Amino acid sequence: MARRQRLDRLLANSGYGTRKNVKQIIRNGRVTVDGNRVTDNGMQVDPESQVIEIDGERLNYREFIYLMMNKPQGVISATEDRYQETVLDLVPDEYSSFRLFPAGRLDKDTEGLMLLTNDGKLAHELLSPKKHVPKKYFARIRGCVDEKDCQAFSEGIVLDDGYKTMPARLNILNAGEISEVEVIIYEGKFHQVKRMFEATGKEVIYLKRLEIGPLKLDEDLEPGCLREITEEEIQKLKSFIL
Numbered sequence: 001m002a003r004r005q006r007l008d009r010l011l012a013n014s015g016y017g018t019r020k021n022v023k024q025i026i027r028n029g030r031v032t033v034d035g036n037r038v039t040d041n042g043m044q045v046d047p048e049s050q051v052i053e054i055d056g057e058r059l060n061y062r063e064f065i066y067l068m069m070n071k072p073q074g075v076i077s078a079t080e081d082r083y084q085e086t087v088l089d090l091v092p093d094e095y096s097s098f099r100l101f102p103a104g105r106l107d108k109d110t111e112g113l114m115l116l117t118n119d120g121k122l123a124h125e126l127l128s129p130k131k132h133v134p135k136k137y138f139a140r141i142r143g144c145v146d147e148k149d150c151q152a153f154s155e156g157i158v159l160d161d162g163y164k165t166m167p168a169r170l171n172i173l174n175a176g177e178i179s180e181v182e183v184i185i186y187e188g189k190f191h192q193v194k195r196m197f198e199a200t201g202k203e204v205i206y207l208k209r210l211e212i213g214p215l216k217l218d219e220d221l222e223p224g225c226l227r228e229i230t231e232e233e234i235q236k237l238k239s240f241i242l
Helices: 007-013 019-027 093-098 120-127 147-155 192-199 231-241
Strands: 031-033 036-038 052-054 066-071 111-117 135-142 169-174 178-185 203-212 226-228
Touching: 007 019, 007 031, 007 052, 066 231, 111 120, 120 231, 135 192, 147 169, 178 192, 192 203
Parallel strands: 111 203
Antiparallel strands: 031 036, 031 052, 066 111, 066 226, 135 178, 135 203, 169 178
């Protein structure tokens, strides 16, 4: 059961405006609790056991939302941008009140698994450098990837700024002029996978994230599509990082 909380805070956290805005909404008599019109901003309510309506529309309370998205190329990992399409622009309106944000980033030209949530604690732990959460990618590489590259990745790659990455795993799926590989990294430096291959004299021409810790991209999700992650997936993720 959800803990009881102030009505104005609940409405603000549910996306109905700032605390100042929702106080005015409540004072104007637009909110009912269990069918009774209320005007007390500080009224303590339990959103899971009480019926709360704003202008006759029932508040669909869920404290946290977790969405799995297959981010397409050309979309940026941001909550808003004046000029470019963001991952939140792809989220249906039904989630607009939850103040979602991307837990981590993918480059504009990279596609694949992205978690959108309003759970700040989980996102913080997921992104914490101390957690070393593995992230698995599929990549196409211009250049022939060989066992020397696998060894170099396993020892850590020195990037262009002198930083040496943590050991990573490189699995060759197909070697040739255009190689196909899977890469698992345990940190999230800026453009890390691309820079690691650049350091070996090769170029990433396609990159897709497949996994974050125990969370795997749903193969049925087309680029630009999303779904809520299951309770089982949520618990696996929390057990892994919390």
